[in-house]
Amino acid sequence: QSALTQPASVSGSPGQSITISCTGTSSDVGGYNYVSWYQQHPGKAPKLMIYDVSNRPSGVSNRFSGSKSGNTASLTISGLQAEDEADYYCSSYTSSSTLEVVFGGGTKLTVL
Amino acid sequence: QVQLVESGGGVVQPGRSLRLSCAASGFTFSSYGMHWVRQAPGKGLEWVAVIWYDGSNKYYADSVKGRFTISRDNSKNTLYLQMNSLRAEDTAVYYCARDVGRISSGWYPNWYFDLWGRGTLVTVSS
Numbered sequence: 001q002s003a004l005t006q007p008a009s010v011s012g013s014p015g016q017s018i019t020i021s022c023t024g025t026s027s028d029v030g031g032y033n034y035v036s037w038y039q040q041h042p043g044k045a046p047k048l049m050i051y052d053v054s055n056r057p058s059g060v061s062n063r064f065s066g067s068k069s070g071n072t073a074s075l076t077i078s079g080l081q082a083e084d085e086a087d088y089y090c091s092s093y094t095s096s097s098t099l100e101v102v103f104g105g106g107t108k109l110t111v112l
Numbered sequence: 113q114v115q116l117v118e119s120g121g122g123v124v125q126p127g128r129s130l131r132l133s134c135a136a137s138g139f140t141f142s143s144y145g146m147h148w149v150r151q152a153p154g155k156g157l158e159w160v161a162v163i164w165y166d167g168s169n170k171y172y173a174d175s176v177k178g179r180f181t182i183s184r185d186n187s188k189n190t191l192y193l194q195m196n197s198l199r200a201e202d203t204a205v206y207y208c209a210r211d212v213g214r215i216s217s218g219w220y221p222n223w224y225f226d227l228w229g230r231g232t233l234v235t236v237s238s
Contacts, residue, residue, distance in 0.1 A: 036224035038157070045207060045228040046149075046157065057226060089157050093223040099173040101147075101159035101223055 003102035004029065004090055011110040017078040020107045022090030023071060028102055030071035034093035037066060037075045040106075041086045049088075050075060077109070085111040114138035114227065116208050121232030124198055134191040134208030134229055142166070142186035145211035145221045148193050150204035151231075160206070161193065162221055165213060176202075198236045205231040 005023040012018040022029065022037075029035055035053045038046035048057050050066035053073060063078045073092070077084055090104040120132040134146070148160040161172045161182040170182050181194040191208050209225035 034223040038225075045230050046225070047228070048224060048226050051222070051224040051226070091157075091159075091224065099159060100162060100171050100221075103157040103159065106156040 003094065003096070004092060004104035006088075006090060006104035006107045008105070009108045009110065011112055012077075012080045013112045014080050014082065016080050017076060018080060018109065019077075020075045020088055020090075020109070022073040022075070022092075022104050024073075024092055024094075024102070025071055027096055028092040028094040029068065029073050029090075031095065032093050033068070035066070035068060035073045036091045037064075037073075038089045038091065039084075039086045040089065046089065080111050082111050085109055116210065116227060116229035118206060118208055118229045118232040121206065121234045123235045123237060125238050126199060126236055128198055129194070129196045130198060130234060132193040132195065132206055132208075132232060132234070134193075136189045136191070136210075139210075139227075141184075141189040145213045145219075146182075146184060146191045147209045147211055147221075147225060148180075148182060148191075149207045149209055149225065149228075150202075151207070152201075152204045155204075158204070162211070163191070164221075165219055195234070198234075200236050203234060203236045205233050207231045 037050040040046045053068045054066040065076045088107045094102045117135045147162045163170045163182045179197045183192045208229045210227040211221045
């Protein structure tokens with residue numbers, strides 16, 4: 001079982017907005033602003049989409065946004081496009097003694 | 113161009129060893145922390161290890177602690193992962209990933225990965 005909880009799948013139609021949640025604890029998501037989000041297309045390496053909860057790297061569309069409330073972080077994609085169909089993973093620093101970084105189990109986004 | 117290229121993966125028997133390499137180019141490798149992240153077939157991402165920009169600190173996931181060793185050679189712009197006592201559950205694509213870090217009474221990782229390699233597949237099987 002992954003340390004961070006994400007829905008297994010979400011879907012939306014082109015042009016719509018969707019939100020993917022990522023729930024952790026006060027030892028990770030809730031305790032630090034080191035939450036990041038990654039997009040992964042089949043057979044490809046992950047790509048950084050959001051870092052430090054809500055910051056977008058240069059080159060990432062402003063249709064992607066991040067936020068956090070308590071122990072839950074969220075990734076919102078507005079104006080869905082076909083190329084957004086991919087797996088999305090959240091990640092956070094953790095003060096757990098077992099590891100330094102935890103990932104969510106991943107969410108499969110389907111663009112209908 | 114700016115890139116990371118992993119190599120060294122393959123098929124290995126349980127209990128044996130393997131060393132992965134990650135060659136960096138297009139940026140000042142010695143200024144960045146580096147991580148290894150793995151992904152078992154059809155599964156999610158799992159963080160494996162981190163090394164500071166100068167090699168001064170290293171941390172590992174419990175699942176590999178005592179068996180894997182992360183290291184780097186800044187003169188060769190290369191990151192390594194020495195994997196010993198391999199198990200079937202270590203089967204995965206192994207990615208190296210860059211961490212730009214931050215300065216706050218010393219250098220610390222940012223704990224996010226802004227550049228990834230394409231990965232190298234390690235299969236542990238008899």
